[in-house]
Amino acid sequence: KKSVNExxxxxxxxxxxxxxxxxxxxxxxxxxxxxxxxxxIHPQITKVINExxxxxxxxxYNLGLEWYRQQMxxxxxxxxNIVIEKTPAYFVTESVPERIYAMNASxxxxxxxxxxxxxxxxxxxxxASNRMKGGGGQRxxxxxxxxxxxxxxxxxxxxxGIRISMYAVxxxxxxxxxxxxxxxxxxxxQFVYDPLPELKKIETFLGLPHLIGHDDFIYNxxxxxxxxxxxxxxxxxxxxxxxxxxxxxxxxxIKRLRKFYEPYNKFFFSLVGRSFNWxx
Ligand code: A3P
Numbered sequence: 001k002k003s004v005n006e007x008x009x010x011x012x013x014x015x016x017x018x019x020x021x022x023x024x025x026x027x028x029x030x031x032x033x034x035x036x037x038x039x040x041i042h043p044q045i046t047k048v049i050n051e052x053x054x055x056x057x058x059x060x061y062n063l064g065l066e067w068y069r070q071q072m073x074x075x076x077x078x079x080x081n082i083v084i085e086k087t088p089a090y091f092v093t094e095s096v097p098e099r100i101y102a103m104n105a106s107x108x109x110x111x112x113x114x115x116x117x118x119x120x121x122x123x124x125x126x127x128a129s130n131r132m133k134g135g136g137g138q139r140x141x142x143x144x145x146x147x148x149x150x151x152x153x154x155x156x157x158x159x160x161g162i163r164i165s166m167y168a169v170x171x172x173x174x175x176x177x178x179x180x181x182x183x184x185x186x187x188x189x190q191f192v193y194d195p196l197p198e199l200k201k202i203e204t205f206l207g208l209p210h211l212i213g214h215d216d217f218i219y220n221x222x223x224x225x226x227x228x229x230x231x232x233x234x235x236x237x238x239x240x241x242x243x244x245x246x247x248x249x250x251x252x253x254i255k256r257l258r259k260f261y262e263p264y265n266k267f268f269f270s271l272v273g274r275s276f277n278w279x280x
Contacts, residue, residue, distance in 0.1 A: 015074035019065065020048065020083045022108040022206060023100065025174075026091025028164060029122040030114040030188040034225070034238055036086045038195055041216050041228060044208050046075050048085040055100055056093040065103060082206055084110075092163075092170050101177045108206060109178060113268075114188035115278040116165035116261040117254055120148065123161040125244045144247055148257065155260045162260075168267035175271060185272050195226050 024032055040047040054060045054068045075081040090096045091111065100107060114122075124144050131141050150156050157163065164170075174183060184205040191198040199212050217226045218235045227237035262280055269275040 014076055016077050017069055017072045017074055018083060019069050019103065020072065020085040020107070022082055022084045022110060023090065024084060024086035024088075024110045024112065025096070025100075026088040026111060026170075027113055027119065027167065027188075028088035028091070029119050029126065030088075030112045031186075031191050032086050032088050032112055033242055034195070035110070035112050035186060035191065035198075036084060037228065037238065038199055038212070038216075038226075039084060039202060041212050042203065042208060043211060044079070044081050045206075046073050046081050046083050048072060048083065051087040051089075052085055053087050053089060054085075055096040056087065056089045061099065068103075082208065091174075094173065097174050097177050105177075106182065109174070109183045110186060110202065110205075111171070111174075111183060112186040112188045112191065113167055113276070114192075115276070116167070116265065117257045118189070120161050120165050120257065121246050121249060122244070123164065124148075125246050126241075127161070128247075129241070129244060144249055145253055149253070153256075155257065157260075165261060166264045168264050168271055171268060171271050180273065185274075187276055189277070192225065 024036055026032065036047050039045050048071065050071075052060070052068065052071050054071070060067070072083055072085075075083060090100070100109075113119075121144065124147060128141050147159055148156055148162055155162060157166075184202060186198050186202065195217065196212065196214060200210055203210050203212065216229055218229045219225075220227045220235060220237055223237055223243055225237065225243050227235040230236055258278075258280055261278075265276075265278055
C-alpha cells in the first residue's frame with residue numbers, strides 16, 4: 001500500500017511538490033522580498049517562503065534535486081500553479097547559473113535591480129544594523145565612507161557591496177547560458193514607487209492572466225512603502241528590516257560612486273537591451 005506522507009511526490013490526491021518554475025535570483029537589497037510577496041497575491045503563483053540557498057550552498061546542493069523539491073510548497077494537482085523561489089545569493093555566485101540550467105534549461109528567471117548606489121547604501125545599512133544586533137564586541141562599525149573608499153579616496157572595488165552593484169559583471173554569466181527572453185529584469189526603483197506596472201509585466205512574462213490589481217495594495221505613509229491589502233481592509237507590510245533608514249551620505253561621495261558605476265551601468269544596459277533611469 002502506498003504511504004501518503006511528505007516524502008511522496010504526490011502528497012495527497014490533491015497536492016504535490018514540484019521544482020520551481022521561476023526563480024528570483026537577485027539582486028540583494030533591490031526589493032526581492034517585496035517582489036516575491038506581491039507576486040504571491042496572484043492566485044496562480046505560490047511562493048517559496050524561505051530563501052532555500054540550494055544552488056549557492058554546497059551543503060544543500062550536495063543533497064540533490066530531490067531534497068530541493070522537498071523544500072517546495074505543496075501545490076494543487078491539475079492546476080497550472082507557478083512556484084517561485086527567491087535566493088538573492090544566486091545572482092552573484094559563480095557556480096549557480098549552470099546548476100540552474102542543468103536542472104531546467106527553460107526555467108524563467110527574474111532579476112530585480114535598483115540604482116547601484118541606492119543598493120549599495122541599503123546593503124551597508126543592513127550590514128551595520130546586523131553588526132549592531134550581533135553585538136560585534138566593542139569594535140566600532142566602519143562608516144559608509146570607510147567601507148566604500150580607500151583612504152586615498154578611490155573607490156574600493158574589492159568591497160563586496162561595491163562589487164554586487166556591478167550588475168554587468170554577474171549578468172554576463174547568466175546570459176551565456178540563458179536566452180534573454182528567459183530572463184526578466186524588473187526596475188526596482190519603479191517597483192518601490194508604483195509596484196503594479198512592474199507586476200503586470202511579470203504576469204505577462206509568466207504567461208499568466210492579469211489578476212493583481214490596484215485594490216491589492218495600500219500605500220503606508222508612515223512606512224513610505226506599499227503594503228498588501230488584506231480581505232478585511234487590514235494591511236500586511238514587510239518587516240521592520242525592509243525599508244530601513246539610510247545613513248546620510250556626503251553628496252560628493254555619492255557623485256564619485258555614481259561616476260564609478262557609469263561604465264558598468266552602460267555595459268549592463270547594453271546586455272539587457274534597455275536602459276534604466278539612473279543618474280550619473
Ligand atoms: P531598504 O530597507 O534599504 O529600504 P530585499 O528584500 O531584496 O532585501 O530588498 C530590501 C529593499 O526592498 C528595502 O531596502 C526597500 O527599499 C525595498 N522595498 C521595495 N518595496 C518595498 C516594500 N513594499 N516594502 C518594504 N521595502 C520595499
